[in-house]
Amino acid sequence: DLNYDILKIRDDFSILGDVIYLDNAATGFSPQQVIDAMVDFEHNYRSNVGRGVHSLTQIASQKYWHAHEKVSRFIGGEKGVTVFTKNTTEAINMVAMGLSWKPGDRVITTVLEHHSNLLPWRALSKYGVEVDVIGIDSSYMPNLKELEEKITPFTRLVAVTHASNVLGVVTPVKEISEICHKHGVKLLVDGAQSVPHIPVNVAEIGCDYFVFSGHKMLGPTGTGVLWMKEADIEPLFLGGGMVESVTADGFTPETGYRKYEAGTSNIAGGIGLGAAVDYLTKIGMENIFEYEETLTKRLIDGLSEIQGVQLYVNPNPKKRIGVVSFTVEGINSHEIAQMLDETSDIMLRSGKHCCHPLMDFLGLKDGTVRASIGLYNTMHEIDLLIASVEEIVR
Ligand code: PMP
Secondary structure, eight states, rough: OOSOOOOHHHHHHOOOOSEEEOOOTTOOOOHHHHHHHHIIIIIIIISSSSSOOOHHHHHHHHHHHHHHHHHHHHHTTTSEEEESSSSSHHHHHHHHHHSSOOOOOOOEEEEEGGGGGTHHHHHHGGGOOEEEOOBHHHTTHHHEEHHHHHOOTTTEEEEEEOOOOTTTTBBBBHHHHHHHHHTTEEEEOOOOOOOOTTOHHHHHHHHHHHEEEEEGGOOOOEEEEESSOOSOOOOOSSSTTEEEEEEEEEEEEOOOOGGOOOOOOOOOHHHHHHHHHHHHHOOOHHHHHHHHHHHHHHHHHHHHTTTEEEEEOOSSSGGBEEEEEEEEBOOOHHHHHHHHHHHEEEEEEEEOTOOHHHHHHHOOOOEEEEEEOOOOOOOOHHHHHHHHHHHOOO
16 A cells, blocks of 8 residues: 555566675675766776866766765755765764863663663763763653753763664654753764664754765765765865865865865765665655564564563554564574574574663663665565564474
């Protein structure tokens, strides 16, 4: 009943075939349109960008700049600065290292965070910065009362995930943003798991920094994004391409994203990411969210009927993405993932998902099995997963 042409979509992904790929939270596939955009660069106008005047560099520079524009628009970030990075991890490190810190400054994060949104903040202890970690409630939402309590006059920044890569919960980032700004605290939102699956508007959220990975949203590997409301951090990388002029004893940086993209960028990747945004926009993020939620609901309902299966999901269908974590009593998570691969060609992730503190919090020594849905998965694949888990348990 959804206006969603799954067969046509699947046709664009030649890698989909005999395998059932449910590891989209780790990375996803690129449609032919993204691959074509990169091949077009290689075949027809490969050259460096933002340098020189010849015709090839003009075409490449125009397309690379245009890709930034598309990404900005896609997240409602036209008023800010959209910088291309290698991935989410690099983007978070750029913010952590680009702000200037004083001893006693504090950062608040949550127990939900991926290591990439924890370790860069912890590393600031060398400047005397301390990190507070807030907990989650029974539906895995960050505890906002605790957030307000933990904010002190020394708190500079809150760093929170928009969607958990383990529990699938979508966090109330707009409310968090309001709390932060009431107290004059900056907010970084990790959108690595939200941008591929739900409509995102950074202006509506009101955050200061928003980071995500291109490779999890149909884009090429080696692509990510740092969006900033204002270009208010120091560039972490210095060198060619990011300066307007250099003298014997100083330099004037470029403005906009170029200030933060020193050296030769992943140009083909950036152009591919622009094509990924075109692809997602054409289907529509609302449609993608709605479609994926029908699969998510079926998966949760199916797994919850199997004896011995424990699910770790948010019951609210409006506040979750298709990341479904579960354990099976008496069987190690890796063993289940391996059996699913061997018996049914189902590819999913097992273990701690780069979230060790969360696993400790949940008391899960072996981690979880995690199925993560992408826009090209089918109900049939979900039913096969449910049947295969049932078989293993039996
Ligand atoms: N944050 C979250 C919520 C993630 O899911 C991931 C990837 N698993 C990352 C950060 C890191 O992304 P990347 O590996 O692309 O840097």
